[in-house]
Amino acid sequence: MSRLRIFADTTPDAPLFDSRDGDAIAAELRKIGVTFERWQANQPIEAGASPEAVMAAYKTDIDRLVAANGFKTVDVVSIAPDNPQREEMRKKFLDEHFHKEDEVRFFVAGSGLFTLHVDGKVYEIECVQNDLIAVPDGTHHWFDMGPEPRFVAIRFFTEPDGWVGHFTGTDIAQRFPRYEAKLRGEAH
16 A cells, blocks of 8 residues: 655654555645556456557546656566566665656556655655655655566656656665665555
């Protein structure tokens, strides 16, 4: 189930806000310019479906976002725990960074933890199946897929080069618990 927790950026163990309600999550994120939606497939998706089949199942929502935002590239990424590059892929996203374009992801299956650092607060969003998150360009954030990642996501890009991160050099991401601690219930 989706979850949003908000912290002061100096207190990773004391949430100021905690909700699993989709409407409450969307309302809080809207305050900082982030879009959070829940989508439903317009046709069944089989396990192991091709990227084309995945995109066809969400065509209406994909077309709506592309038309509204001018995305040039849409693709499907699938990461499984047996991926030999999973550790390198995870490390690539764990440090605070930003992009010069919106980061828009829709979770077809699985989950991941987006953490945003905005105006002295940390917004920790656990995205799960059927969640769309759109993080505005310039927003400092990091993403944790966990040590055994398992997700399928649709990605939207305005730049043909795709993902280009600009790292801030801060250690804030290391001061907040990793996704696996949250999955084990060790983090508050």
